[in-house]
Each structure stands twice: as C-alpha cells, then as structure tokens.
Amino acid sequence: MNSTRPASLFPLRIRGLRYAPDGREVLGGIDLELGDEGITLMLGPNGAGKSMLLRALCGLLEPCSGEIIWGDGPRPTQGVMLVFQQPMMLRASVLENAVLGLRPAGLRRAERRARGMAMLARVGLADRVADSARQLSGGERQRLALARAWLTRPRLLLLDEPTASLDPTATAQVERIIREIRTDGTRILMVTHNLGQATRLADDIVFMAAGRVCEHTPAQRFFSRPQSEEARRFIQGELPWRMTF
Amino acid sequence: MLAATFSDALALLATFDHRVAEIVGLSLRVSGGAVVLGTLIGLPLGACIAVGRFPGKAAVSVLINGLMGLPSVVVGVVVYLLLSRSGPLGGLGLLYTPPAMIVAQTLLVVPLMAAIARQVVEDAWQRYAEELAVMRFSWWQSVTTLLYDCRHSLLVAVLAGLGRAMSEVGAVMIVGGNIDRATRVMTTAIALETSKGDLPLAIALGIVLILIILALNALAFGLRRWATRRFG
Numbered sequence: 001m002n003s004t005r006p007a008s009l010f011p012l013r014i015r016g017l018r019y020a021p022d023g024r025e026v027l028g029g030i031d032l033e034l035g036d037e038g039i040t041l042m043l044g045p046n047g048a049g050k051s052m053l054l055r056a057l058c059g060l061l062e063p064c065s066g067e068i069i070w071g072d073g074p075r076p077t078q079g080v081m082l083v084f085q086q087p088m089m090l091r092a093s094v095l096e097n098a099v100l101g102l103r104p105a106g107l108r109r110a111e112r113r114a115r116g117m118a119m120l121a122r123v124g125l126a127d128r129v130a131d132s133a134r135q136l137s138g139g140e141r142q143r144l145a146l147a148r149a150w151l152t153r154p155r156l157l158l159l160d161e162p163t164a165s166l167d168p169t170a171t172a173q174v175e176r177i178i179r180e181i182r183t184d185g186t187r188i189l190m191v192t193h194n195l196g197q198a199t200r201l202a203d204d205i206v207f208m209a210a211g212r213v214c215e216h217t218p219a220q221r222f223f224s225r226p227q228s229e230e231a232r233r234f235i236q237g238e239l240p241w242r243m244t245f
Numbered sequence: 246m247l248a249a250t251f252s253d254a255l256a257l258l259a260t261f262d263h264r265v266a267e268i269v270g271l272s273l274r275v276s277g278g279a280v281v282l283g284t285l286i287g288l289p290l291g292a293c294i295a296v297g298r299f300p301g302k303a304a305v306s307v308l309i310n311g312l313m314g315l316p317s318v319v320v321g322v323v324v325y326l327l328l329s330r331s332g333p334l335g336g337l338g339l340l341y342t343p344p345a346m347i348v349a350q351t352l353l354v355v356p357l358m359a360a361i362a363r364q365v366v367e368d369a370w371q372r373y374a375e376e377l378a379v380m381r382f383s384w385w386q387s388v389t390t391l392l393y394d395c396r397h398s399l400l401v402a403v404l405a406g407l408g409r410a411m412s413e414v415g416a417v418m419i420v421g422g423n424i425d426r427a428t429r430v431m432t433t434a435i436a437l438e439t440s441k442g443d444l445p446l447a448i449a450l451g452i453v454l455i456l457i458i459l460a461l462n463a464l465a466f467g468l469r470r471w472a473t474r475r476f477g
Contacts (some may be wrong), residue, residue: 058379081379088376090394091476100390101380134477152380 008071009079009155010036010187012057017066019052026052028211029066038203039178039188041219043195043234048208050191051085054158057189058082081154085161087145089133094125097133097144101152115151123147123177139170146177150184157181159190163197175201195235199223207231253445254452264446269453272430275343275417276410279350283406287355288399291362292388295370306363312356317349321419324349328420341422346430349416354406361402366391397472400465408458 017030027049034040042050055061057068058080070076081101090097099116107115120126123143128136133144142162149157159178163171171194178201182188189206192198198205202219207228214228226232257265294305326332328340328348339345369391377387392399414432421428423437431450438447 055375060375060378078381082376084376088373089477090390091397091472092394103386103390104381104383132476 008073009076010034010071012071012156013069014053015067015069017053017056017068018064019049019056019061020064025211027056027063030211030213032206032213032216034187034189037182037185037187039182039190039201040204040206041198041202042189042191042206042208043193043198043231044208044214045234049211050208051160053208054082054160054189054191057156057158076155078152079155080158081149081152081156082158083142083145083149083160083162085164087141087148089136089141089144092133093129094120094131094133094136094144095129098125098147098151101148105152116147119147119151120144122180123150124173137170139166139173142166142170142174143177146174146181150177150181150186154186156187156189159188161191161193163192163194171197195223207234209234250444250448254448257445257449258452262446262449265449265453267426268429268431268434268450269457271343271428272411272432272454273457275346275430276350276407278343278347279354279410280403280407282347282351283354283358283410284403286351287358287406288362288392288402289388290355291359291364291402292366292392294359295363295367296384296388296391309356309360309363313360315353315356316415317353317413318415318419320349320352321416324352324416324420340420341424341428343421343428345420346417346428349420350410350413353413353416354410357409358402358406361405362392362395362399365395365398365402369395397469397476400469404462404465407461411454411458 012032012034014030014032017027018025019027030049030053042053044050052061056063059075060082068075090100095113095116098120099112102112102115117126117129120129123146125140125143125147128140133141136144146162162178163174166174175197178188178190190201198219202222204216204218205222206216207214207222207226207230209230214230215222215226217227222231223235226235291309294302294309324345325340327334328337328345329335330340339348366388370387373391373394374387377390382390412432414436417423417428417430418433418436421430421433423429423433429437431454435447435450435454438444438450
C-alpha cells in the first residue's frame with residue numbers, strides 16, 4: 001500500500017443496489033451518492049440494511065443487481081476500510097494489532113512499528129503499546145481498531161456502530177478520533193443508533209428502512225424537518241425498534 | 246517378583262544406566278525430529294486447508310481426519326518399500342538408520358497435526374475472514390496470521406504429534422530394524438526386552454517414556470495458561 005492515496009473514489013454513486021440472499025431482500029434497490037468529504041451517518045431501525053450496505057461497499061458481499069460507481073475508476077483495491085462493531089483482536093500486543101493493516105503493504109517491520117507507535121499516541125494508547133490487545137476495554141479496543149484503519153490512510157472509512165455499548169466517556173473519545181480522521185482528509189460513512197451522536201458528528205444523514213434509503217439530507221435539516229414519514233417517526237421514537245415490513 | 250522387578254528398574258534409572266540413556270537419547274532425537282518436520286509440514290497444511298477455497302475441500306478434510314488413525318505398521322511397510330534397495334529411494338541408503346525412522350514417524354504425525362490445525366484455524370478463520378479481507382490480506386498472509394494467532398491452541402497439535410511419535414512401535418521397528426546402539430528406541434526396546442524376559446530394563450524405559458510425556462504435557466499446560474493470562 002502506498003502512502004499516497006488512491007484518487008477518484010468520489011463521487012461514489014450507488015445505483016439500484018439489491019441484495020437478496022435466499023430470496024430474502026436485505027437491500028432493496030439502494031440509490032445513494034456521496035461526495036468526497038465529510039461525515040455521513042446512517043440511521044435506521046435494526047434490519048434496515050445499513051451494515052449490509054457497508055459490507056457491499058467493501059466487496060464482502062456480491063449484490064444481485066445494481067452497481068457501485070467509484071468516481072470514474074474501477075472498484076478500488078485499496079483506500080476503503082471498514083471498522084466492525086466488534087473488531088478483531090489477535091492474541092498479540094496492542095502495537096502488533098495496530099500495524100496489522102500495514103502488513104499487505106510490504107513495509108519493513110521497523111517502519112510499521114514506528115508508524116504504529118505514532119498512531120497509538122494519537123489515539124491515546126501510547127501507554128498500552130506492549131499490553132495484550134485482548135485485555136483492553138471496549139472503548140480502547142475501538143480506538144485501537146480506528147488506529148489500525150487510520151494507519152492505512154483510507155480515502156473512505158466505513159464504521160459499523162463503533163460506539164455501540166460504550167459509556168459516554170469512551171464514546172466521546174471515539175468521536176474525537178473520528179473527527180480527527182475526517183480532518184485528516186478521510187471520507188466517513190458511519191452506522192449508528194445514537195441520535196445524539198448523529199447531531200454531534202454528522203454533516204449529512206442517510207436514513208434507511210426496509211432495505212431502502214428513505215432520505216439523504218444535511219444533518220440539521222434531517223432533525224428539524226425530516227422528509228420521510230419513517231424518519232419523522234424514528235426521530236420521535238415512535239418507530240418500533242425492529243420493524244416488520 | 247513384581248516388586249523386585251520394579252526395584253531393579255528404579256536402580257537402572259537411579260544409576261543412569263548407559264543403555265537406558267542411549268535408548269532414551271535416540272528416541273528423543275528421532276521423535277523430536279519427526280515432530281519438528283511434522284510441525285513445519287502439518288500445521289501450514291492444516292491452515293491452508295482451513296483457509297483455502299478449492300473443489301473437494303470437504304473430501305480432503307475427511308481424508309486428513311481419516312489418516313489420523315493410520316496404522317503405524319502400514320506406514321512402516323510403505324516407507325520400507327520406498328527406502329529398500331530395490332525401491333525408488335533405495336539409493337539413499339537410509340533403511341535401518343535413524344533418518345528412515347524420522348521419515349516414517351513424520352508420515353504418521355503429519356495427518357494428525359494437520360487435522361487438528363485445520364479445525365483450530367478454521368474456527369479462527371470464520372471469525373476473522375471478513376476483517377482480513379477488508380485489510381486486503383493475501384491468502385498466504387491470512388494463513389500465517391491465523392497460525393500465529395492460534396499458536397497456543399496449536400500446541401495441542403504438536404503435543405499430540407509428539408505423543409504419537411514417541412509411543413508408536415510398528416513403523417520404527419520395520420524401517421529401523423531395532424538394531425542395538427543404532428536404531429533401538431524406547432518402544433522397540435521395551436518390546437524386545439519384554440520378549441527376552443529382561444523386564445527391569447523394559448520397565449525402566451516405560452517409566453522414562455511416561456515421565457517424558459507427562460513432563461511435556463505439564464509444560465504445554467503451563468505455557469497455555471500463561472498465554473491465556475497474557476494474551477487472552
């Protein structure tokens with residue numbers, strides 16, 4: 001992986017993306033367009049297809065139909081990174097886990113470690129470098145996962161509920177890092193169920209329900225004047241947590 | 246009679262009888278060599294089967310599992326045929342030498358270690374596959390990463406291989422010939438000395454064999470416990 005970032009990932013256009021394993025429609029024709037900067041938060045009830053959309057963007061699942069158009073180029077082989085809700089932690093030190101994503105780049109071990117140490121300092125884990133990654137708290141694990149992803153200098157970072165089940169202090173630390181990553185020039189698409197977090201972080205909101213994008217609007221407008229009935233009910237807490245369609 | 250036999254066996258051990266030491270030393274060299282080779286071949290092989298996607302993967306897994314119970318005498322005969330003067334590898338002159346015994350024991354332990362490694366690594370692969378794919382890990386990088394992550398669990402495979410190698414008698418008897426001071430190991434010596442009626446030596450060797458296996462298992466147990474505390 002080069003230290004220079006791949007060009008032309010944006011605008012990212014998703015057209016009619018469908019995914020229906022075993023005939024069960026999970027993504028029912030997603031249309032979405034993302035520009036090249038900012039933080040987009042995806043909201044919606046459980047089962048809306050948010051995490052599946054992130055997986056599709058990473059190439060982890062093959063859609064039945066539709067297309068993902070990356071700028072004016074082909075599907076990128078680098079520059080897109082996904083941080084999972086429960087990130088993988090190898091039975092190894094914090095530093096070894098942090099630099100894991102640099103391994104495919106073929107960097108020398110000393111170079112990887114130097115970059116890892118610097119990154120761990122940025123995310124507030126400098127004093128845990130030699131500790132076992134599996135002994136970290138939930139918040140520290142998420143910071144480590146963000147550091148691992150950030151080290152690869154992604155152009156698009158996908159985050160799948162990175163603060164789920166974290167306490168407010170740990171959530172604030174994770175949010176600070178997400179803002180820094182954005183400031184560093186990375187486009188962020190993040191799934192959350194936390195409406196407060198959406199108001200703090202989001203430049204724009206994608207609201208999904210039943211495998212479809214109901215609306216994609218600037219954050220302020222989404223909360224003050226939601227355009228879809230589903231979003232209005234979701235914000236007001238009227239929508240059942242898991243909808244049956 | 247039994248008490249006297251045990252007493253003589255313990256005396257042999259207490260005086261560091263040179264025959265016992267020689268046989269134990271050769272056993273450790275042969276089985277140790279086989280386990281080192283088995284580790285180098287079996288663990289990556291098992292991991293490759295776990296991570297790989299290829300036609301007939303299920304059949305290969307079943308085959309490897311089945312070969313865990315490979316009779317040692319069958320392996321002995323096959324290696325004998327390969328290494329005998331008229332066999333394809335006869336020119337190497339390995340028959341009735343410790344290297345031939347290492348080859349035979351390696352063939353015995355590789356399926357066992359590969360089968361255990363496949364199961365351990367496959368479990369880890371199911372948890373990590375997506376994340377490694379997102380990080381653009383190559384197939385081989387995934388294999389080595391998983392082997393590293395599962396290293397403590399894979400100690401079980403190494404121990405199982407060592408246990409199999411040290412306790413088998415059929416293969417080393419056939420390809421080694423049980424030649425005194427050349428290819429006589431603990432198991433073949435125990436079989437021979439028992440048939441000759443020299444029970445103290447057979448029992449002394451049996452005690453050493455059991456103590457070695459217990460000591461290695463205790464070491465592995467302690468290592469795993471430390472690793473679990475250290476790395477989770």
